[in-house]
Amino acid sequence: MSFKHRSIIDTIPSYKQGKPAPKVEGQRSFKVSSNENAFDPLPSVVKAIESHALPHLNRYPDMRGWAVVERLGEEIGVKPENIVLGCGSTEVITQLVQLVAGPGDEVVYPWRSFEAYPIIVAGAGATSVQVPNLPDGSHDIDGLIDAVNEKTRLVIVNNPNNPTSTSVAAEDARRLMEAVPSDVLVLFDEAYFQFNTDPNTSVAMDLFREFPNVVVAHTFSKAYGLAGLRIGYGIAPEDVIDGMRKVALPFGVTDVAQTAALASLDAYDELTDRVKSIISERNRVVAALKKQGWDFPEPYANFFWLPLGEKTDAAAAQFLAAGLSTRVFSGEGIRISIGEAEANDLVIDVCSKLKAAGF
Ligand SMILES: Cc1ncc(COP(=O)(O)O)c(C=O)c1O
Missing domain, CATH: 3.40.640.10 (Type I PLP-dependent aspartate aminotransferase-like (Major domain))
Structure with a gap:
């Protein structure tokens, strides 16, 4: 920075906001990068x-x-x-x-x-x-x-x-x-x-x-x-x-x-029902991925973590190409939010293809 400022600011990493859903020709795409609640406002x-x-x-x-x-x-x-x-x-x-x-x-x-x-x-x-x-x-x-x-x-x-x-x-x-x-x-x-x-x-x-x-x-x-x-x-x-x-x-x-x-x-009761359905979608995704052979921490929030290490960027590219923006931590892993059922189906599908490709 060319102006006088607090030098500690130079040490601050910029916050990386989850990317919006990518545009993929001829199909719906989804943002599963920011741990948002996919339900429309009540x-x-x-x-x-x-x-x-x-x-x-x-x-x-x-x-x-x-x-x-x-x-x-x-x-x-x-x-x-x-x-x-x-x-x-x-x-x-x-x-x-x-x-x-x-x-x-x-x-x-x-x-x-x-x-x-x-x-x-x-x-x-x-x-x-x-x-x-x-x-x-x-x-x-x-x-x-x-x-x-x-x-x-x-x-x-x-x-x-x-x-x-x-x-x-x-x-x-x-x-x-x-x-x-x-x-x-x-x-x-x-x-x-x-x-x-x-x-x-x-x-x-x-x-x-x-x-x-x-x-x-x-x-x-x-x-x-x-x-x-x-x-x-x-x-x-x-x-x-x-x-x-x-x-x-x-x-x-x-x-x-x-x-x-x-x-x-x-609207506590209505919102609690939504939370329950997000948890049940999470359970569905986890069960499918475990069946595919993935090993990752048992998730307790509205997202899960795939520790992909050096394969992270290559896997992220596959999610993106399939219409899913995920949160990518290069060299460490990918965080994927539980979204709409259709988005979760797509996640399961991409994971299955990644597994078949040796990830
Ligand atoms: C662990 C954790 N704490 C706090 C927040 C902040 O959320 P908000 O500022 O929207 O309440 C987030 C948002 O992603 C989070 O992941």
């Missing part, structure tokens, strides 16, 4: 936006999002003072990192994981300490514990982990909490928790009720299908929430997003 949510939010577009939103915060507080069983909204949980995580970490401070997290973490940490001027996942794609809990030192300001756990879709066991999360000093915050990023069917999974809210240093990040983007509206929330001790609110983007969460979130909470 009619009740669209109607609520039209009647309650659109008429007030000339007004600023309620900065604190009080109606949503109170409602979430009732449903989760915490005080409104324990909840903060953000423009997606990405902003919630940004608020937290801005609050606790700056130059000279360290943020410990598993890697590979959500690719916004290094961007957010570097943006705060702090240092990322990335702890490689175990060969099965799951968090190395002992590695995370060992990485904590006097410079550590935050430890992040991603359950289920993006992109490996692995779940964190309850006893592992507890072991981590018992090892981390109580004045160091531990963030449980549970963006996909509604899809997590692991009977032994850690539930961050249980830990929140027991330990003083737990922060939980949830989102309306995935199970609730509101990725385009940008609304997520953090649950934390009151003083942490106070601090997060100070660094939150003022008026960041729009009235359209708040209205849609409330309407989505009203």
